[in-house]
Amino acid sequence: MDAPDLDPVRRIVTRDNGLASVSVVRGDGTPHSSLVNAGVLEHPLTGRPVVGYVTYGPVKLRNLRERPATSILWRAGWEWVGVEGRSELIGPDDPADGIDDEGLRLLLRAVFTGAGGTHDDWDTYDRVMREERRVAVLVEPERVRGNA
Template identity: 60%
Template sequence: MADLEDFAQLVPGDHGLCVVSTLRADGTIQSSVVNAGVLAHPVTGAQVVGLVAVGGARKVANLGERPRANVVVRAGWEWASAEGPVELAGPDDPLPGVDDERLRLLLREIFTAAGGTHDDWPTYDRTMAEERRVAVLLTPERISGNRRG
């Protein structure tokens, strides 16, 4: 039985690359490759899976209408999947308790949780704002995988 720590331990194995799957209006599944990591929820402090999406992306629209996702991380032959409800925090998707400054820092936290580093945070922040980036926070209800410790 996998847990969120298993998921977190696999993130560095392939630069935080994960597959996120959302549900389209017609019931079909939309999947894309993203960078994701495990971090504390900015309001509750609970551990969540976070990723950053471009504002206006199809996955953001899907999640706004059907706020549930599955995120799979793998490294070699080991994998873990986290499924559950999501919350969005972005300039077009306000999350109570997350103001503009907290959003700026949250986008950095997700980026670093996914293994990212940056030499110029002001440029990073500016790009995130220009692209209307959205923080996607998944609260895991179901975690599965084959990680063996």
């Protein structure tokens, strides 16, 4: 089966800094939603396009470790695109075979730029990500829906 087309996500990300609502599932089955900057990037190990964002929230990370189902929704005006899939965590407490410290540093940058981010001081960005133990959340798209 072919992977869902993420071109609508790529287009809408440029319209509002990749600002998106992400929803994960709590232990009691209710949704936990928050606002993130998210975008499309290549998975660092498979090369397949995925949706990514960066987090360090202990509640969201605990929920994702236990229940990786994720929904992300972008909107710009009346246009919207949603992606549903399973999350993979890659970070200091969620190591991935083949991703060392340098690979994580580059992955966090790729997630940031995939969401439309730019930075004038990448060394500071890298330091803050390391100090805050930031985690890349990569969502393998199973469904893409919307009107954009």
